[in-house]
Amino acid sequence: MGKYHGNATTVLKPKTTQEVSDIVKWCHEKRIGIVPQGGNTGLVGGSVPVQDEVIISLANMSQVRSFDPISGILIADAGCILQSLTDYIAPHHHVMPIDLGAKGSCQIGGNVATNAGGLRLLRYGSLHGSVLGLEVVLPDGTILDQLTSLRKDNTGYDLKQLFIGAEGTLGIITGVSILTPPSPQASNNVIFALPHFDNVLPLYQSVKRQLSEILSAFEFIDRTAYDLAVKHGQGRALSDEDVEGAQCFVLVETSGGRREHDEEKLTTLLETLLEADKPLINTGVLAQSPAQFSSLWALREGVTEAVSKEGKAYKYDISVPLSTFKECVDVTREHLRSKGLMREDAVKHVVGYGHVGDGNLHLNVVADTYSSEIQDALEPFIYELVASHRGSVSAEHGIGAMKTHALHYSKSAVSITWMKKIKELFDPRGIMNPGKVLE
Numbered sequence: 001m002g003k004y005h006g007n008a009t010t011v012l013k014p015k016t017t018q019e020v021s022d023i024v025k026w027c028h029e030k031r032i033g034i035v036p037q038g039g040n041t042g043l044v045g046g047s048v049p050v051q052d053e054v055i056i057s058l059a060n061m062s063q064v065r066s067f068d069p070i071s072g073i074l075i076a077d078a079g080c081i082l083q084s085l086t087d088y089i090a091p092h093h094h095v096m097p098i099d100l101g102a103k104g105s106c107q108i109g110g111n112v113a114t115n116a117g118g119l120r121l122l123r124y125g126s127l128h129g130s131v132l133g134l135e136v137v138l139p140d141g142t143i144l145d146q147l148t149s150l151r152k153d154n155t156g157y158d159l160k161q162l163f164i165g166a167e168g169t170l171g172i173i174t175g176v177s178i179l180t181p182p183s184p185q186a187s188n189n190v191i192f193a194l195p196h197f198d199n200v201l202p203l204y205q206s207v208k209r210q211l212s213e214i215l216s217a218f219e220f221i222d223r224t225a226y227d228l229a230v231k232h233g234q235g236r237a238l239s240d241e242d243v244e245g246a247q248c249f250v251l252v253e254t255s256g257g258r259r260e261h262d263e264e265k266l267t268t269l270l271e272t273l274l275e276a277d278k279p280l281i282n283t284g285v286l287a288q289s290p291a292q293f294s295s296l297w298a299l300r301e302g303v304t305e306a307v308s309k310e311g312k313a314y315k316y317d318i319s320v321p322l323s324t325f326k327e328c329v330d331v332t333r334e335h336l337r338s339k340g341l342m343r344e345d346a347v348k349h350v351v352g353y354g355h356v357g358d359g360n361l362h363l364n365v366v367a368d369t370y371s372s373e374i375q376d377a378l379e380p381f382i383y384e385l386v387a388s389h390r391g392s393v394s395a396e397h398g399i400g401a402m403k404t405h406a407l408h409y410s411k412s413a414v415s416i417t418w419m420k421k422i423k424e425l426f427d428p429r430g431i432m433n434p435g436k437v438l439e
């Protein structure tokens, strides 16, 4: 993003858990700050030093430790790249329970540390459910071995949950045990062009009802996001006829057990939607080949990259009621307009897209530069808007360095006090990713 900058002089790339432990022990003794770094794809500055902390990169810890094709349990070093794990288990007919646009660079340890959501959460749930065990180096160098592969284990406090989403503030994850589901026998997707945003919710209801168990993703992009994706070469554009009059788009994916059965369900869905008295959609484009399947996904997954190519992005990753997605985008745009900032040399676009099925909107403001004028117009405005809907200021990207001051919009004072107590307990010297998550 080119937004966060530190002044680290040292990057260490340990190869084993013991090496991580030795480094951390040394830093603990000398009170040297540490930033754990995975694929460095995070969007809230969590993997970037605030000052001159030592960076501990997990890039050299990238071995699969074991995979059991019967249970689907994978145990891997934290530095394994998500895509390489997907490739590793594919011949055994399993898939990773998490998928996201950064899959070619992000690491499983980074995914766990951020509790990344992504495109499959609707189907497989959050990492709090699929991670079975972790190996973690604590801030004094102690190795906490909880790398179990048990589905059921109610032996007191479930400590691993604390590290899922802690963004490296409580320790360095060095190993991950994760439950991988069997690959679907058939996957398909369709993109719907909608005349109004108001149709998204009823469409979601119909799609859920009709596709039921084979629905695996329901993703939303507004017209601006679609246009930017196409402009910057993400996926293949739909025909002019298909996009005419569309205010937004919804990408639906199915993953099921039998191709003919799934195709029939999808075709029936499309027919019912198009033949309705008041159709919710203008049109639907059904993928006809694996290439088209990928291309439709690229239109959605490529929005982040397209936005970065277009300008500097101010990113807000919020949980708000589904019915307010469009209002949040429109109100923000109007607010910027009222401040005189909606102009070519300031804010170019206000874009909305995200994971409808999870109530997670990505609100991206694309500008010419990062400036305090735009920043001050956006914050606390957006956070107050989110709080007014009792939403979350971080649905899935985390707090990092970006939102430490905004935590209180979504967490009560009591929650923050107890989070600070936990941090103090694990890391009394405050060396583990200082300046992140908590102020």
Ligand code: FAD
Residues within 6 Å of the ligand: 035, 036, 037, 038, 039, 040, 041, 042, 043, 045, 046, 047, 058, 078, 079, 099, 100, 101, 102, 105, 106, 107, 108, 109, 110, 111, 112, 113, 114, 115, 116, 117, 118, 119, 167, 168, 169, 171, 172, 173, 174, 304, 305, 396, 397, 400, 433, 436
């Ligand atoms: P990094 O960016 O290196 O680090 C992220 C945080 O985790 C930092 O605080 C870091 O200190 C900590 N960390 C990293 N590794 C470890 C470790 N081993 N132990 C302890 N702490 C560690 N996020 C979503 O939730 N859903 C999405 O759909 C999604 N899509 C994305 C698409 C794109 C194109 C991009 C660029 C990002 C996207 N993200 C998404 C952001 C997401 O948070 C990251 O991509 C990913 O989970 C971070 O993994 P990473 O290995 O790059 O971690």
Ligand code: 2HG
Residues within 6 Å of the ligand: 043, 101, 118, 300, 301, 303, 304, 315, 316, 317, 354, 355, 362, 363, 364
């Ligand atoms: C996505 O869903 C990611 O595409 C990234 O979470 C969102 O860039 C963003 O704001």
Ligand code: ZN
Residues within 6 Å of the ligand: 118, 354, 355, 362, 396
């Ligand atoms: Zn997302």
